[in-house]
Amino acid sequence: MSTKTCCPVCCSSELTVEVKKGSVRVPFGPLVDVDKQIFTCQICGEVGDFTGQNDHLVDKATAISINHSVEDMLTFLANNGVKMSYLERSLELPVRTVSRWKQGKLSASALALLRCVSTYPWLLEVADEGFKAEASKAHLVRNACASAGDYFKACGINVSASVATASDRETNVTINLSKGFDARGVETTNVGHIFPTYSKVAG
Numbered sequence: 360m361s362t363k364t365c366c367p368v369c370c371s372s373e374l375t376v377e378v379k380k381g382s383v384r385v386p387f388g389p390l391v392d393v394d395k396q397i398f399t400c401q402i403c404g405e406v407g408d409f410t411g412q413n414d415h416l417v418d419k420a421t422a423i424s425i426n427h428s429v430e431d432m433l434t435f436l437a438n439n440g441v442k443m444s445y446l447e448r449s450l451e452l453p454v455r456t457v458s459r460w461k462q463g464k465l466s467a468s469a470l471a472l473l474r475c476v477s478t479y480p481w482l483l484e485v486a487d488e489g490f491k492a493e494a495s496k497a498h499l500v501r502n503a504c505a506s507a508g509d510y511f512k513a514c515g516i517n518v519s520a521s522v523a524t525a526s527d528r529e530t531n532v533t534i535n536l537s538k539g540f541d542a543r544g545v546e547t548t549n550v551g552h553i554f555p556t557y558s559k560v561a562g
C-alpha cells in the first residue's frame with residue numbers, strides 16, 4: 360500500500376515515513392499503544408498522514424481501551440458488592456443489559472452511565488430509592504463524610520474542629536482545614552473552613 364501512497368500536494372511518491380509512538384487511554388481503561396505513520400514528501404516538504412490510517416488506528420486503540428475499561432468497571436462493582444441484577448433493576452434497565460455490555464455491546468450513553476456508577480456506586484441506591492431529593496442528599500452526605508478523611512489525607516490537609524454554643528438553640532461547629540505546621544507544631548496555612556450550624560432538637 361505504501362508504494363501507492365503519494366503526496367496530497369504535489370502527487371510525488373518520493374516519501375519518507377516516520378513512526379510516531381503514541382498511546383490512548385479512556386477513563387478506567389488501560390493505556391493502549393498507537394504507532395502513527397507520519398509521511399514527509401521529499402519534493403515539496405509536505406508532512407502528514409497521507410494514507411488517512413492514523414485516525415483508524417486511534418479508533419481501534421480506543422475501542423480496545425474501552426473494552427478493557429468495561430470489564431474492569433464491572434469487576435470493580437462486583438468486588439464492591441454490587442450485584443449486576445441490582446444494577447439493572449435500580450436503573451430500570453432491561454434484563455441481561457450487563458451481559459450485553461460484557462460482550463462489548465454498549466452505546467456511548469451506556470458507557471457514560473457505567474463510568475458515573477463506577478465513580479459513585481451509591482448512585483444505584485439513589486436510583487433504587489426513586490431519586491427522591493431527601494434520600495439522595497442523605498447518600499451524598501454519608502458518602503462525602505466517608506471519603507473526606509482519605510481525600511484530606513491525600514491532599515496533605517489537616518482537619519481540626521471546634522465547637523461553640525452560640526445560643527441555647529444553636530451550636531456552631533467550625534471545621535478548620537490547614538496545611539503544614541511551624542516549629543512549635545502550630546498549624547500555619549489556613550486553607551479553608553466549614554461552618555455548619557446545628558439547631559438543637561427541642562427536648
Ligand SMILES: [Zn+2]
Nearest residue numbers: 366369400403
Ligand atoms: Zn509533495
